[in-house]
Amino acid sequence: MGRPPCCDKSNVKKGLWTAEEDAKILAYVAIHGVGNWSLIPKKAGLNRCGKSCRLRWTNYLRPDLKHDSFSPQEEELIIQCHRIIGSRWSSIARKLPGRTDNDVKNHWNTKLKKRLVKMGIDPVTHKPVSQVLTEFRNISGHGNSSEPFLRNFKTEPSNNNSILTQSNSAWEIIRNNTTSHESYHNSPMIFTNPTSSSEFQTTTAFHFSNHPLNGTTSSCSSSSSSASITQPNQGAQVFCWSDYLLSDPVLPLSSQTQVVGSSATSNLTFECSSQKTASKASGTCHSASSFVDEILDKDQEMLSQFPQLLNDFDY
DNA sequence: AAGTCACTCAACCGCAGGACG
DNA sequence: GCGTCCTGCGGTTGAGTGACT
Numbered sequence: 008m009g010r011p012p013c014c015d016k017s018n019v020k021k022g023l024w025t026a027e028e029d030a031k032i033l034a035y036v037a038i039h040g041v042g043n044w045s046l047i048p049k050k051a052g053l054n055r056c057g058k059s060c061r062l063r064w065t066n067y068l069r070p071d072l073k074h075d076s077f078s079p080q081e082e083e084l085i086i087q088c089h090r091i092i093g094s095r096w097s098s099i100a101r102k103l104p105g106r107t108d109n110d111v112k113n114h115w116n117t118k119l120k121k122r123l124v125k126m127g128i129d130p131v132t133h134k135p136v137s138q139v140l141t142e143f144r145n146i147s148g149h150g151n152s153s154e155p156f157l158r159n160f161k162t163e164p165s166n167n168n169s170i171l172t173q174s175n176s177a178w179e180i181i182r183n184n185t186t187s188h189e190s191y192h193n194s195p196m197i198f199t200n201p202t203s204s205s206e207f208q209t210t211t212a213f214h215f216s217n218h219p220l221n222g223t224t225s226s227c228s229s230s231s232s233s234a235s236i237t238q239p240n241q242g243a244q245v246f247c248w249s250d251y252l253l254s255d256p257v258l259p260l261s262s263q264t265q266v267v268g269s270s271a272t273s274n275l276t277f278e279c280s281s282q283k284t285a286s287k288a289s290g291t292c293h294s295a296s297s298f299v300d301e302i303l304d305k306d307q308e309m310l311s312q313f314p315q316l317l318n319d320f321d322y
Numbered sequence: 323a324a325g326t327c328a329c330t331c332a333a334c335c336g337c338a339g340g341a342c343g
Numbered sequence: 344g345c346g347t348c349c350t351g352c353g354g355t356t357g358a359g360t361g362a363c364t
Contacts, residue, residue, distance in 0.1 A: 023332070023358075045349070061350075062333065097352060108352070113331050 019048075019056045024063055028053055032060055032068055066109045073105030077114055085111055086119055090133040 035051035041064065045057035053060060066072075077085075081103055088099040096108035096115075103111065120130040129139045 021334075043349085056334090058335095058350090059333075065351095066332070094353070109332075112353075117330055 018054070019059070020054045021059070024067075028055065029063070029068060032064055036064065036068075066107045069107075071105055072107065077106075077110075077118075081106070082114070082119060085115060086123070086133075089115065089119075089130075 031051045031053055032047070035047055039050075044061040047053070047060045048055050048057055051060075055063075084102060085099055088102060092098055094112070094115075096112040100106050100108040100111045123130045123133070127136050128134065129136050132139055
């Protein structure tokens with residue numbers, strides 16, 4: 008059972024705001040200040056949802072907002088921030104005085120993303136598209152582009168943007184070419200750590216072509232500046248990935264409790280720079296850890312290594 | 323001039339988390 | 344601990360508008 012609606016939607020006005028409605032909001036806020044948005048429509052004489060009033064104030068009426076176009080410096084900052092933290096628009100907007108998260112989000116989606124695509128840069132990973140595709144091919148271990156999920160990666164040599172005209176990014180193509188089950192069983196899943204900068208960006212790909220559910224073995228690889236690209240089955244350290252599947256409702260328990268390490272049944276490897284992770288991964292399975300724990304560990308590791316990078320953002 | 327298309331951006335939606343009783 | 348309310352957030356939608364045919 009979901010939450011009840013914040014207001015009677017059948018009786019509230021929707022759509023664009025009139026100057027009169029704006030004036031009512033401004034007058035009310037000037038006297039009473041912001042807050043208690045659910046009461047404002049009634050008190051200010053507006054036939055609007057309180058949430059809508061808050062949004063109108065936050066995104067348009069606030070006196071500290073800029074309404075001019077984005078400067079090149081602001082655009083550069085958005086791109087840099089997006090590269091580091093991804094689509095956390097509110098955090099990015101806090102770096103841009105006078106801009107709202109909605110402004111930043113819209114500007115990214117309508118201008119900056121397309122600009123990067125035109126430049127041949129994947130707007131998700133902020134890497135050159137060619138590099139993303141090369142890494143994908145390498146990581147997947149499927150150099151043969153006749154693989155169904157790789158067909159879209161065939162590019163016209165004369166048109167560097169041919170891929171991206173079909174979708175927003177190589178990342179999306181990868182996602183779009185996999186159903187949820189395909190991604191589990193047949194296709195690589197690539198994760199980009201949103202808290203990493205360009206220099207420290209970590210792209211991790213898990214290749215489940217030999218998922219236990221298929222009755223065979225599994226492979227996994229990770230690539231980053233601090234963790235070099237490792238082809239499946241070539242990793243130096245054994246990664247007990249099945250630990251992370253213990254609570255996976257999709258998988259039968261018997262398939263999830265695969266033992267690796269000395270076991271020959273798994274070829275899965277995971278190379279990483281974290282000593283903590285490495286020690287955890289070497290030999291013994293750490294069944295108490297979870298995938299989330301691993302990500303948090305990674306965040307902590309990054310925080311300790313590059314505190315000045317992450318201090319700029321609110322988490 | 324009229325119709326179509328593409329783009330922009332204001333606004334909406336649903337979800338999550340915190341505060342509070 | 345639980346339910347409710349409020350607020351913040353990110354994704355998505357659709358009206359408005361200009362460019363193009």
